[in-house]
Amino acid sequence: MGLVAGLASVERKGFLQAMLSRPISLATIVGLSLGDVAGGLYVAVPLELLWLGAVNLGAALPVHEALGTAAIAGATVLAAQSLRGMGLSEPALLPAVATLAVILCAPLALLGRRADRLAERWNERLYVRAERELAAGNAAAAARVNLYGLALPFAVGFVLAPLGAWVAVLVVPLAIEQAPGALPALALGWVAFAAFACASGAKAMRAVRASTFYFGAIGVGLCLVLATALASGRS
Amino acid sequence: MPFPFSAKVPAATLARCFWRSLFLQAAWNRRGMQNLGFAYAIDPALRALYPDPARRRDALGRHLGFFNCHPYTAAAILGGAIHHEERVAAGVEASGAPLAYKATLQGPLAAIGDGFFWTALRPFFGALAALGALLFGWPAVVVVLTIYNAIHLALRIGLFRTGYRQGDAVVGAIAGLCLPVLAERLRLGGAALCGLSAAVIAARADLLMRAGAVLVAVLAAGLGYLALARGARLLPTIYAAILAGTGAALAASRFHGSL
Numbered sequence: 001m002g003l004v005a006g007l008a009s010v011e012r013k014g015f016l017q018a019m020l021s022r023p024i025s026l027a028t029i030v031g032l033s034l035g036d037v038a039g040g041l042y043v044a045v046p047l048e049l050l051w052l053g054a055v056n057l058g059a060a061l062p063v064h065e066a067l068g069t070a071a072i073a074g075a076t077v078l079a080a081q082s083l084r085g086m087g088l089s090e091p092a093l094l095p096a097v098a099t100l101a102v103i104l105c106a107p108l109a110l111l112g113r114r115a116d117r118l119a120e121r122w123n124e125r126l127y128v129r130a131e132r133e134l135a136a137g138n139a140a141a142a143a144r145v146n147l148y149g150l151a152l153p154f155a156v157g158f159v160l161a162p163l164g165a166w167v168a169v170l171v172v173p174l175a176i177e178q179a180p181g182a183l184p185a186l187a188l189g190w191v192a193f194a195a196f197a198c199a200s201g202a203k204a205m206r207a208v209r210a211s212t213f214y215f216g217a218i219g220v221g222l223c224l225v226l227a228t229a230l231a232s233g234r235s
Numbered sequence: 236m237p238f239p240f241s242a243k244v245p246a247a248t249l250a251r252c253f254w255r256s257l258f259l260q261a262a263w264n265r266r267g268m269q270n271l272g273f274a275y276a277i278d279p280a281l282r283a284l285y286p287d288p289a290r291r292r293d294a295l296g297r298h299l300g301f302f303n304c305h306p307y308t309a310a311a312i313l314g315g316a317i318h319h320e321e322r323v324a325a326g327v328e329a330s331g332a333p334l335a336y337k338a339t340l341q342g343p344l345a346a347i348g349d350g351f352f353w354t355a356l357r358p359f360f361g362a363l364a365a366l367g368a369l370l371f372g373w374p375a376v377v378v379v380l381t382i383y384n385a386i387h388l389a390l391r392i393g394l395f396r397t398g399y400r401q402g403d404a405v406v407g408a409i410a411g412l413c414l415p416v417l418a419e420r421l422r423l424g425g426a427a428l429c430g431l432s433a434a435v436i437a438a439r440a441d442l443l444m445r446a447g448a449v450l451v452a453v454l455a456a457g458l459g460y461l462a463l464a465r466g467a468r469l470l471p472t473i474y475a476a477i478l479a480g481t482g483a484a485l486a487a488s489r490f491h492g493s494l
Contacts, residue, residue, distance in 0.1 A: 013260050013263065014258065014260055014261040015257055015258050015261060016257050017306055017307075018383075018384050018387065018388075019357065019361070019380055019383055020380075022357075024364045024365055024376055024380075025364075025376065025380060028373055028376060037373060041368055041372065041373050041376070044365075045365045045368050045369055045432070046365075046436075048362075048364065048365045049361075049365050049432060050473070052358045052361050052425075052429075053358070055349075055353040055354060055357070055358075056353070057349050057353060057354075058303070058349070059265065059268070059303075063469075099481070102473065102477065103474070106470060106473060107470065109470075120263060120264055120265050121264075123262045123263060123271070124264045124265065124266050126262045126271060127262070127264050127266055127267050127270065127299075130271055130299060131299065134292060134296055134299065139278070139281075139282075139288070139291050139295045140278070142274070142295060142299070143275045143278035144275070145262065145275075146258060146261050146262045146271040146272050146274070146275035147258065147261055147262075147275070149261040149262025149263070149264075149271065150261050150262075182481075182485075184484055184488070185481045185482075185485045187484075188440075188448055188480045188481060188483060188484035189476075189478070189480040189481035190477075190480070191436065191437075191440040191448050191451055191452050191455070191480055192451050192452065192454075192476045192477060192479055193473065193476050193477050193480065195433050195436050195451075195452040195453070195454075195456040196455045196456065196459035196473065196476035198429045198430070198432045198433035198436065198456050199433070199455070199459035199460035199463060200459065200463060200469060200472075201358070201361075201362055201365070201425070201432070202425075202426045202429035202430060202460060203463040204358055205358060205422040205425045205429070206422060207423050207426060209423060209426075210422060211464070213423045213424075213426040213427040213430065214426040214427065214429055214430040215430065215460075216427070216430065217426070217427040217428070217430025217431045217433075218430040218431075218434050218456060218457070219430075220434075221430060221431045221433070221435065221438075222434045222437065222438075222453070224434070225434060225435075225437075225438040
């Protein structure tokens, strides 16, 4: 999981940027690496929508959505596996665990932004090093310095994401064991979170008429669901 | 010898430069921004154009200056800078020409790249992948990401080639793509996809729980948007949404026995 989170932290800015570090891919890959693709995908959808606006515009730094995603997905999958091992298997389990994972691990996305600032300051030293290499007549070494900038983002993802997930895996099963009756309430908390994530995604679209299209689509979608339910009820 | 053996960069070296351009932001820093990445990307071309170590060093030194652009559209500038370096190496242009080219284009292409790729194309495909995953599972994510990367890599390679072949004329080629118009449509489409996702989440909540869950989902989707539109910060609003959902369930179970 540390390796996946580290590579995602690199792909996010330093190399390629092909959406492989976006929550929709990363959470699924984390789930796959931990043996539960469905669990990863379960959190991938709302996290993608939640952080749809996390983009690197100019010198502005967005939250580190990859770090938050890796920790939340890892915590959800591992804590759910642990609770299933204890004999809990009701439908509300996964959403309840995911809710607690978001509560505990979402702030990691903000911590990751601080780490990004640190990396930018570190990279200024690399700039000085490149100038020094060039002045010494070593053009190839001066050009190669660029790649050293990949190390710190990798380390941030490699260390912090498993650490966050580990803390959550300790806390979440303990909390649910203490109050198993809270599972349905926490599951509804997940529904509210996932629906709010859709709002966050629509807001990130930065278009004047985005609200019209968003609310219109909710209305159309609910009508379609209702019509489908009525049609299946008749048949 | 005043000029190099060849003032043309071989195709394999151009491919290597393009590959290296994928690392453009590896050492992003506040002083030079993408300067280290740009120097790293253009270095194979400079090596081919300037066999004389002193001239290569000078050429690399000028590309270590400030540079900042969108990582995708920067491919056009890299191609164009190689085009100009070929002319510098052949003695047709002054050594400042590649820098003037970079300085002129980096701002406009950054604005186009941010406006199209970061705030339109990628969010649209993110929303499409999310809705696809809700309806069809992980295969939809694979399909959507494949399409996104086919588009993104085709544009990146195309911009690099156009920049290299046409130099300054790359501006006209990019203007012909009408990206701002397309971006606005993608943003509206993305907002609609988010709305459809909210409807699917509400419908699933009904299947998993009781009818009251649909109301909670619709309220969270609607009030959440209004709160964000009024400047609410994301993280506190996440906690507020979770608290509201959990609280609604607890209150309902207390007063009615179930939701």
